[in-house]
Amino acid sequence: MINTRGGCLPRTLVVVGTGPRGISVIEAMAARLAGSDPEQPLRIYAVDDTEVGAGRVWRTDQDDWYTMNTVAGQITMYSGVPDGGPWRPGAGPALDEWARGTEGEKDLGPDDYASRRTYGRYLKSVFHTVRQNLPAHVELIALNRRVTGLERRPVGGWLVELDQAPFLVAADQVLLATGHPVNSPDAFEQRMRDFAESRDGVHYLHGDSAADMPLGTRTIPAGTTVAVKGLGLSFYDVMLALTVGRGGEFKRNDEGRLEYLPSGQEPRIVAGSRSSLPIPARGVNQKAPDHTYQPVFLTRQAIEAAKARQKRANGHEQLSFARHVLPLILQELEHVYQKTHRETGGTGQLPPLDLEKLARPFTGEGFASPAAFHARLLEVMREDLRQAYLGNARGPLKAALDVLRDTRAVVREATDFGGLLPASHDTEFVRDFLPGNALLSAGPPVERVEQLVALVERGTVEIAGPETRFDTCEETGMFTVSSPRVAGSQRRAAVLIDARIPTPDLRRDTSWLTRAMLASGVISEYRRTGPLGDGHPTGGLAITRSPFRVVAADGTVHEDLYALGIPTEHTRWFTQVGSGKPGLNTLFRQDAAAIAEAVLQDVGVRERAA
Known part of the structure; x- marks a missing residue:
């Protein structure tokens, strides 16, 4: 196709939602475009109904006392670390480095916790840096609008409906990265x-x-x-x-x-x-930003072996969380708990970790008065603070509990895309394990x-x-x-x-866009299926495996519609991760790269010769 100036009409991508997930894909695309020669120009619309470049949760006008719960040195939105040149897509600073190098920002050490609005300003700076470093054939357009609908075009691609002018945007591809929902009441x-x-x-x-x-x-x-x-x-x-x-x-x-x-x-x-x-509190950070934990028991190989055993014994690979996964988690935690105790000069063996007791310390106890309960509560909280100050590398308890964070990617190998038997997923994983896991690992x-x-x-x-x-x-x-x-x-x-965080559920999501897409069949709810073929509704958005294409109500896969992050919770687990880690190819970074590469294939990106 030729435009009025004699060039090719641009291929168009609309990114709906510009919190961390949306920005991560745009940054990953920009890093690849810097070393490419596309056959067609590309136009990217970044659309957000709250604040383009920051999104709703990280908007920059919120109060300073709302803080993050990951230290600044372990947070980056760039797909590569600085290399001595100017900050740019593929080579940019972590949050603490950015704050120290940005006029008007309060200095942050690698172990400090930033406010959410500081992170919002960082996200916006990433968006600005991407925009300033795009090649001439790529255009990034910010639209502070609400997306109200998404319909197929007869000629292919999508019509994206907005609540304000320009009202309609024609797109060849669309990414849904809409973040936390606001649900109708239960x-x-x-x-x-x-x-x-x-x-x-x-x-x-x-x-x-x-x-x-x-x-x-x-x-x-x-x-x-x-x-x-x-x-x-x-x-x-x-x-x-x-x-x-x-x-x-x-x-x-x-x-x-x-x-x-x-x-x-x-x-x-x-x-x-x-x-x-x-x-409870997170342990005081004692780990380098690029720290990685290598599991001993809870490994991908162990999960694959369990699946193979299930296949041989039962004709399917779906696992029981309580039988196949939880014992590996407990072994891993106990290993780190005892090992850290020994390495920090502890003698003898500590009593085994009891996750249930840690998460439910008052089980079986009754109290004669509120004052009696508060005395007991403060005792528990002060002991937790003592453990937290020992640190997440030299304190046995917090080092062990950090393993719950460090091994999430392995647990996903067992749980995502119906990896668990439906009944096991609903009871053993969601009901019995996740509340305590969240309590003990996300403080x-x-x-x-x-x-x-x-x-x-x-x-x-x-x-x-x-x-x-x-x-x-x-x-x-x-x-x-x-x-x-x-x-x-x-x-x-x-x-x-x-004060509970709403659970993602397509059926309760009040978003105009979600409701319109559900009604028209553009999107569908992921149903967990057991060996007998029985379907279990989840409330999650049905997508394929990487690069996470959306599955329509009739079962067809949209090759040009992607979804990432919180709307896909239940299909995947723990999708609320909102950053990468400097120098590490984390799952957050891999997700962004997979969609970026899929989108750019449509543009005909060719790597430049060296």
Whole structure:
């Protein structure tokens, strides 16, 4: 095809969502285009409804107290490390290097934790660097728009519908990298919402990140009792918004312990969860940015051997998580636990690791009063802080728990694309393993747990107790929070905040685009199939293996439509990874490379002769 200037019309890619996954593919393409000679020019539209180059979760106008939970030296969006030349696609800095080399940014050490908005600025700088270094035949266009629909063109490719001008963009290929969903309420959430909406001064906040919730004094006046459901990472965000965000301060006393100095504008926070253990701290980082862990027991070879045994014995390769995978995980953790203990001068053998006890320390315990429970809780949290300060390389416990992070790629070999028997996946993996795994492997910086200890000691935060129940009271017109195992724990609250991260589910996703694509059959839900051919719906987006092409409702594969990241959760596991690691060919980087190469084949990229 020829344009009016006598050249070839450009091939067009639309990237929907410009958080880390979208940016990673654009950067990987740019790195390859720098050494290529495409047969046609290329036009890339980067579309985001919040902030192009940063996305919603990492938007740059959020408050500074919302932080990351990975140290800055282990975060990069570039597919290669700096090489002495200018920063460019394929050779750029990690987050800490970028901050130190960028005017106006606060210095970050490799073991510091950056704020989310700092990471957002880093993402935008990557986007800008990519744009500035594209060859003349490639154009990158930023569109701050909402994508509302995606339809097939009769001549091939797609029509991408936008909520503002230009309203329609014709695309040869499309990448869906839409990130965290906002879901319609489930039965519990709807009941809480209905209760709140029928009463003045009562509020139920849910289904979004703390940065996007109305947590100011207009919704939550000072002195109000606020119930918070969930004690994971988002709980810490809510906690800070309602304390530091209200003018409170944390300071260290003469003994080095953190204390909270209230502003008087805080609400009273009553929080809880099934375990009522706030997510523990990550060990102080003692590992180099390019650290890799080589498993001894939980290896790809061990997973492949288990599949082969299943094939010989049962005629299929699907595994039982409890029988084939979990024992390898436990062996790996115990190996690191005992090895680290010996290498750091420990004598004798430590008692075996008990993941269940670590994740559910109050199992079987009852408490005569909230004060008795808080004494026990603070004991557990202070011991966790002691272990965290020993570090993630020299502290046996945190070194072992880091293995849960370091071996995720191997676990994916067993779980992704229906690798587990459906019943095993739903019960042994999702129900029994993942909650404890998330609790023990994805914690916040040590400082966050110290801050929570200070708030509990001050009385600003109260943890209700194990098996926390959240309900409503028609008589008082308020929410209630209680623990059946803590006598006298019931509290009334005018505001209930659900601080759990929404689980991706196509059927509940409120996005116009997702709903339109489901209705038209452009996308389909991944169904896990067992040996008998029985289908199990998952809520995940059906895709092929790498390069992750979308599967339509009629089973056909769209060769020109790709999906990456959180919408594909359940088809793949742990898709919320939001960065690569400097100098390492991580799965995050491999995913981006696979899609970049597939897209560029369509453009006819030819490597230049040396």
